[in-house]
Amino acid sequence: MIKTSLLLSILVFSFSSFFSVQCIRFHDYAKYSKFLTFSQISLPPSSAPEAAAPSPSYNDNDNSSISSSAVFNVQSYGAIGDDVADDTQAFKMAWDSACQVESATILVPKGFSFMIESTIFTGPCKPNLVLKIDGTIMPPDGPKLWPRNYSKRQWLVFYRINGMSMQGGGLINGRGEKWWDLPCKPNHKGTNGTIDNGTCDSPVAMRFFMCSNITVKDLKVQNSPQFHFRFDNCQNIHIDYLHIKSPSLSPNTDGIHIENTNDVKIYNSIIANGDDCVSIGAGCYNVDIRNITCGPSHGISIGSLGIHNSRACVSNITVTDSVIKHSDNGVRIKTWQGGSGSVSQVTFNNIHMDTVRNPIIIDQYYCLTKSCANQTSAVNINNIVYTNIRGTYDIRSPAMHFACSDSVPCTNLTLSGIELLPAQGSFMKNPFCWNAYGDWEALITPPASCLLEGMPELVVSSEGARC
Numbered sequence: 399m400i401k402t403s404l405l406l407s408i409l410v411f412s413f414s415s416f417f418s419v420q421c422i423r424f425h426d427y428a429k430y431s432k433f434l435t436f437s438q439i440s441l442p443p444s445s446a447p448e449a450a451a452p453s454p455s456y457n458d459n460d461n462s463s464i465s466s467s468a469v470f471n472v473q474s475y476g477a478i479g480d481d482v483a484d485d486t487q488a489f490k491m492a493w494d495s496a497c498q499v500e501s502a503t504i505l506v507p508k509g510f511s512f513m514i515e516s517t518i519f520t521g522p523c524k525p526n527l528v529l530k531i532d533g534t535i536m537p538p539d540g541p542k543l544w545p546r547n548y549s550k551r552q553w554l555v556f557y558r559i560n561g562m563s564m565q566g567g568g569l570i571n572g573r574g575e576k577w578w579d580l581p582c583k584p585n586h587k588g589t590n591g592t593i594d595n596g597t598c599d600s601p602v603a604m605r606f607f608m609c610s611n612i613t614v615k616d617l618k619v620q621n622s623p624q625f626h627f628r629f630d631n632c633q634n635i636h637i638d639y640l641h642i643k644s645p646s647l648s649p650n651t652d653g654i655h656i657e658n659t660n661d662v663k664i665y666n667s668i669i670a671n672g673d674d675c676v677s678i679g680a681g682c683y684n685v686d687i688r689n690i691t692c693g694p695s696h697g698i699s700i701g702s703l704g705i706h707n708s709r710a711c712v713s714n715i716t717v718t719d720s721v722i723k724h725s726d727n728g729v730r731i732k733t734w735q736g737g738s739g740s741v742s743q744v745t746f747n748n749i750h751m752d753t754v755r756n757p758i759i760i761d762q763y764y765c766l767t768k769s770c771a772n773q774t775s776a777v778n779i780n781n782i783v784y785t786n787i788r789g790t791y792d793i794r795s796p797a798m799h800f801a802c803s804d805s806v807p808c809t810n811l812t813l814s815g816i817e818l819l820p821a822q823g824s825f826m827k828n829p830f831c832w833n834a835y836g837d838w839e840a841l842i843t844p845p846a847s848c849l850l851e852g853m854p855e856l857v858v859s860s861e862g863a864r865c
């Protein structure tokens with residue numbers, strides 16, 4: 399039984415790594431080809447171990463969010479929560495029991511700090527599962543203590559879960575410091591910025607794979623070794639009141655990365671980290687981002703898309719009522735040369751910039767080395783609206799930068815209500831445009847007079863842009 403389910407999970411994971419490989423986002427140095435090497439797998443729900451498992455307690459009095467539901471306290475399954483003890487097995491047992499009960503709550507109690515190894519929590523589970531994190535959870539402290547036979551690319555994975563709320567006033571502490579200090583990482587004193595293969599792997603803190611109807615709210619997450627949250631092949635994700643915090647020099651610590659994921663809401667969250675605040679990869683659509691504060695960070699990013707001549711389709715993305723401060727970029731779309739597909743129907747509305755290096759940027763020449771050859775195809779960028787974007791920019795770069803592909807121009811960029819002023823002095827750099835078509839409202843600052851009017855005469859075959 400155990401063997402069969404393990405085998406099944408491995409098969410499923412290999413299959414999904416096969417179909418998602420072309421859409422994988424290559425970030426600074428991370429390579430995801432082996433991303434899905436499996437780590438510790440929680441058994442799929444089977445009948446509860448009757449002798450060992452305590453029965454859940456029923457909280458009939460508490461009619462708050464978990465009224466009349468079964469509560470599976472990890473401490474009832476042997477978790478200690480003293481910072482040191484390995485509580486992995488207790489969490490897995492609590493998960494496997496709760497997974498079989500409708501409206502169950504797995505409780506991680508306040509006042510305790512639980513160390514758990516890399517684990518895959520597997521579904522499907524009964525509906526309305528709640529993972530209530532009131533205490534602290536954390537992984538082993540750094541690469542030396544990471545078990546050798548476990549994947550170093552992910553810590554906690556939620557797999558095939560449909561309908562779960564992860565919430566609570568607790569803390570997810572990724573203990574990333576020793577990972578960021580690996581000699582192969584950028585910013586490390588003494589390296590030459592070399593890209594190391596393999597040895598640089600660092601775990602994503604929380605990974606959701608093939609999940610739907612997931613809510614993540616009220617939690618604090620800090621110091622992930624790599625991305626804090628990553629969603630692949632998921633639907634209906636709602637993130638609310640999340641607080642993500644890592645140092646501005648922590649490498650590759652994106653706040654929330656989504657890929658092949660649709661119907662995503664990211665609301666009321668505060669993110670300070672060392673890489674993209676939110677990054678949106680290939681295959682994402684219907685994404686609504688509202689009232690988030692980013693910074694320091696690398697801003698909100700669509701991309702990078704189209705690596706290794708891959709096709710990427712991203713559409714219907716809205717970012718509104720948000721603040722980006724002390725960041726390398728504000729709102730960015732980045733694509734590699736040679737890709738295909740399109741980014742369209744994107745709106746950036748009502749965004750306040752505070753000392754941002756590239757507040758508005760499209761870069762279709764994204765390249766991590768200095769030697770990416772120019773190619774004739776590109777991910778098509780069209781119907782992008784920038785409206786009510788105000789504040790200050792770091793004068794080392796222009797306030798607007800539209801570097802579009804030679805062969806596939808950006809079209810229908812619309813700018814209105816822009817007021818971006820230098821953070822220091824009064825010298826304004828002119829906006830940069832290359833092969834960028836669009837309309838701008840006369841009163842914006844700085845004037846986007848480098849945009850080309852109308853549509854390009856030579857309309858490229860829409861073949862490559864089909865999504």
Ligand SMILES: *[C@@H]1O[C@H](CO)[C@@H](O)[C@H](O)[C@H]1NC(C)=O
Pocket residue numbers: 436437438439545547548
């Ligand atoms: C890793 O090794 C430990 C100890 O040998 C074993 O208990 C665990 O099941 C192994 N995990 C994986 C994912 O192979």
Ligand SMILES: *[C@@H]1O[C@H](CO)[C@@H](O)[C@H](O)[C@H]1NC(C)=O
Pocket residue numbers: 458459461
């Ligand atoms: C919660 O339950 C108590 C009795 O157990 C009741 O007095 C109270 O009104 C309930 N509160 C709500 C919000 O339903």
Ligand SMILES: *[C@@H]1O[C@H](CO)[C@@H](O)[C@H](O)[C@H]1NC(C)=O
Pocket residue numbers: 588589590
């Ligand atoms: C950096 O590069 C120099 C010359 O290319 C080399 O001698 C040195 O060992 C490199 N340092 C590291 C830490 O890789």
Ligand SMILES: *[C@@H]1O[C@H](CO)[C@@H](O)[C@H](O)[C@H]1NC(C)=O
Pocket residue numbers: 595596597
């Ligand atoms: C990196 O890749 C090169 C060539 O692909 C290989 O020779 C080398 O052993 C690899 N290094 C590590 C640390 O895996």
Ligand SMILES: *[C@@H]1O[C@H](CO)[C@@H](O)[C@H](O)[C@H]1NC(C)=O
Pocket residue numbers: 560610611634
């Ligand atoms: C997600 O939840 C909604 C409403 O709670 C439900 O209608 C829908 O079927 C769920 N989606 C899936 C994939 O189960």
Ligand SMILES: *[C@@H]1O[C@H](CO)[C@@H](O)[C@H](O)[C@H]1NC(C)=O
Pocket residue numbers: 639665666667668689
């Ligand atoms: C915006 O998000 C912040 C941070 O979570 C929150 O304090 C504030 O109430 C939110 N504003 C609105 C209008 O919801």
Ligand SMILES: *[C@@H]1O[C@H](CO)[C@@H](O)[C@H](O)[C@H]1NC(C)=O
Pocket residue numbers: 661662683684685686714
């Ligand atoms: C765009 O996404 C929003 C959710 O963010 C959704 O309500 C809307 O229907 C989508 N529009 C289209 C044209 O699909």
Ligand SMILES: *[C@@H]1O[C@H](CO)[C@@H](O)[C@H](O)[C@H]1NC(C)=O
Pocket residue numbers: 770771772804
């Ligand atoms: C690629 O094209 C851009 C825009 O035409 C040009 O500025 C750049 O020099 C080219 N790069 C190479 C490597 O040819």
Ligand SMILES: *[C@@H]1O[C@H](CO)[C@@H](O)[C@H](O)[C@H]1NC(C)=O
Pocket residue numbers: 743744781782783810812
């Ligand atoms: C340009 O973009 C706007 C906003 O997305 C859209 O309403 C309009 O239809 C687009 N125009 C063309 C010609 O595609």
